[in-house]
Amino acid sequence: MCCSVEIFKNECVAEFDMTEKQPVYILPENVSRTLGRDAQRNNILAAKIVADIVKTTLGPKGMDKMLVDSAGNIVVTNDGVTILEEIQLEHPAAKMIAEISKTQETEVGDGTTTVAMLAGKLLENAERLLDKKIHPTVIIKGYKLSAEKSKEFLREISSDVDNKHILKQIAMTAMTGKGAEGNREQLANLIVGALDQVGNTRVIDLNTIKIIKQKGGAIDDSELVQGIVIDKDAANEAMPKKSENANILLVDFALELKNPETETKISVSTPEQLQQFIASEEYALREMTQKIISSDAKVVFCQKGIDDVAQYYLAKSGIIAYRRVAKSDMEKLAMATSGKIVSSLQEIRKEELGFATIVEQIKKGDDVMTYVRGCKNPKAVTILLRGSTDHVLDEIERAVKDGLGDVAAAVRDGKVVSGGGAVEMELARRLRAFARTLGGREQLAVEEFASALESIPEALAENAGIDPITLMAELKQRHESGGIRDGINLFSNRVEDCLAAGIVEPMRVKLQAISSASEVATMILRIDDVLVASGHKTSMIPKSSYEGMD
Numbered sequence: 001m002c003c004s005v006e007i008f009k010n011e012c013v014a015e016f017d018m019t020e021k022q023p024v025y026i027l028p029e030n031v032s033r034t035l036g037r038d039a040q041r042n043n044i045l046a047a048k049i050v051a052d053i054v055k056t057t058l059g060p061k062g063m064d065k066m067l068v069d070s071a072g073n074i075v076v077t078n079d080g081v082t083i084l085e086e087i088q089l090e091h092p093a094a095k096m097i098a099e100i101s102k103t104q105e106t107e108v109g110d111g112t113t114t115v116a117m118l119a120g121k122l123l124e125n126a127e128r129l130l131d132k133k134i135h136p137t138v139i140i141k142g143y144k145l146s147a148e149k150s151k152e153f154l155r156e157i158s159s160d161v162d163n164k165h166i167l168k169q170i171a172m173t174a175m176t177g178k179g180a181e182g183n184r185e186q187l188a189n190l191i192v193g194a195l196d197q198v199g200n201t202r203v204i205d206l207n208t209i210k211i212i213k214q215k216g217g218a219i220d221d222s223e224l225v226q227g228i229v230i231d232k233d234a235a236n237e238a239m240p241k242k243s244e245n246a247n248i249l250l251v252d253f254a255l256e257l258k259n260p261e262t263e264t265k266i267s268v269s270t271p272e273q274l275q276q277f278i279a280s281e282e283y284a285l286r287e288m289t290q291k292i293i294s295s296d297a298k299v300v301f302c303q304k305g306i307d308d309v310a311q312y313y314l315a316k317s318g319i320i321a322y323r324r325v326a327k328s329d330m331e332k333l334a335m336a337t338s339g340k341i342v343s344s345l346q347e348i349r350k351e352e353l354g355f356a357t358i359v360e361q362i363k364k365g366d367d368v369m370t371y372v373r374g375c376k377n378p379k380a381v382t383i384l385l386r387g388s389t390d391h392v393l394d395e396i397e398r399a400v401k402d403g404l405g406d407v408a409a410a411v412r413d414g415k416v417v418s419g420g421g422a423v424e425m426e427l428a429r430r431l432r433a434f435a436r437t438l439g440g441r442e443q444l445a446v447e448e449f450a451s452a453l454e455s456i457p458e459a460l461a462e463n464a465g466i467d468p469i470t471l472m473a474e475l476k477q478r479h480e481s482g483g484i485r486d487g488i489n490l491f492s493n494r495v496e497d498c499l500a501a502g503i504v505e506p507m508r509v510k511l512q513a514i515s516s517a518s519e520v521a522t523m524i525l526r527i528d529d530v531l532v533a534s535g536h537k538t539s540m541i542p543k544s545s546y547e548g549m550d
């Protein structure tokens with residue numbers, strides 16, 4: 001039986017030096033400690049709870065969650081990683097699961113629910129083996145073997161991305177079941193169009209695609225802008241609202257006179273002297289703007305501030321100027337307009353300028369946005385999302401990001417797999433066959449790994465109100481008889497070749513999910529001692545919650 005050592009106030013863990021009978025203090029006061037089987041159970045239960053939280057959101061028929069934070073802000077979402085980030089988990093093992101979901105998001109941009117569920121299920125299944133007195137190191141070995149084998153099998157069963165239509169299907173699959181579902185075809189076109197414009201190689205930098213949200217209008221009004229849209233108005237009302245065939249200057253220094261580095265006093269004794277001082281400042285600013293005017297720039301984007309006097313001179317010459325533009329926008333503007341970001345007045349030359357057919361400010365509702373469009377072969381573009389409320393816009397943005405991540409991942413590897421649980425079923429079948437070739441007890445762990453993979457189609461069915469037992473039997477039988485791409489199509493509610501039905505996912509999403517989930521599961525299984533410092537908010541699950549589970 002397991003044991004736990006609780007350390008109460010003013011007591012420390014002590015070991016006795018047998019000769020002197022003096023306590024030897026090892027840990028500071030008030031450290032709470034959970035040991036052995038207790039530690040494992042506690043962690044496994046936490047991981048399972050996290051997996052169960054996101055489980056109901058999986059797939060096209062998954063439900064959404066409404067999350068309200070302490071300030072009353074509301075988020076309605078279906079996105080695994082967003083849920084796990086928003087609920088601010090305290091338990092250390094739960095946090096580890098949330099972390100792999102985040103890694104999945106940053107590495108591939110999708111599959112965040114899948115990875116959390118897989119990790120939870122791997123641990124839940126491991127518990128069954130622990131109960132049978134199988135040592136954690138054996139389970140860990142079996143899981144590692146399974147993850148390696150799964151990656152090998154994934155490569156075998158994946159298909160090539162051989163046409164553009166598949167990319168659109170990937171984007172549409174990623175957006176199924178999200179707030180954007182009704183408009184997924186149109187949004188998929190925007191995603192594929194954007195990636196097509198910015199990526200000429202297999203490596204696509206998603207930072208070159210700006211997503212901007214504008215409240216008002218319908219999702220239908222969302223568009224792909226061949227250039228950059230920035231959430232800003234010109235620096236001065238007197239500046240024009242529109243400029244055509246505009247040369248664009250990008251500067252990252254302030255168009256102001258430098259403030260003296262140390263405090264400086266200027267004494268003037270006559271009004272003439274003051275006049276002279278002001279005139280000299282004005283002269284310097286005029287010189288500065290003259291340099292811009294003579295470079296033939298019609299629009300200026302400045303990363304820092306622009307002095308009022310400089311604004312006046314620029315406006316007088318019909319130049320539109322923007323101040324305090326975000327660095328990320330400056331970089332995107334440079335890529336879109338083929339201009340260079342200039343760092344000093346001396347460097348301002350015509351050759352450094354970018355170009356756009358139209359730069360215009362458009363007011364919609366209360367917001368003014370500036371569109372820089374009609375760039376020649378832009379290497380950065382903008383997807384402008386429209387929607388009725390902020391909540392709708394946020395959820396569409398998450399869906400579009402999933403779509404972008406998935407299509408970029410598919411382009412990178414050139415490999416896709418069949419969705420609707422098909423790939424998980426096939427991996428499970430192959431793993432079970434592989435398990436039979438193993439001697440030892442690892443065989444049991446490989447089988448549990450396979451069953452964890454099967455929990456994905458099971459959850460897809462459950463969330464859609466389909467009886468999982470009948471479905472799983474049918475899926476297993478189909479895969480046994482060679483239907484390697486057969487999954488559950490939740491549009492037609494039929495078991496069929498999901499790849500052919502257009503339910504397509506990038507291989508990378510599955511690769512990443514399997515390796516992260518097995519890594520975190522094995523890491524958690526290796527823990528047999530949890531020490532929590534006093535004052536830390538982390539609450540381990542009370543022992544009473546899992547006692548008697550044997």
Ligand code: ADP
Nearest residue numbers: 058059111112113114176419420421488489490
């Ligand atoms: P994740 O955060 O893991 O990406 P999702 O809620 O996006 O979770 O669900 C992804 C799962 O939904 C994948 O397993 C995918 O194959 C499946 N899926 C997507 N569209 C369909 C569909 N039309 N029918 C069945 N399964 C689908």
Ligand code: MG
Nearest residue numbers: 110111174402
């Ligand atoms: Mg998804």
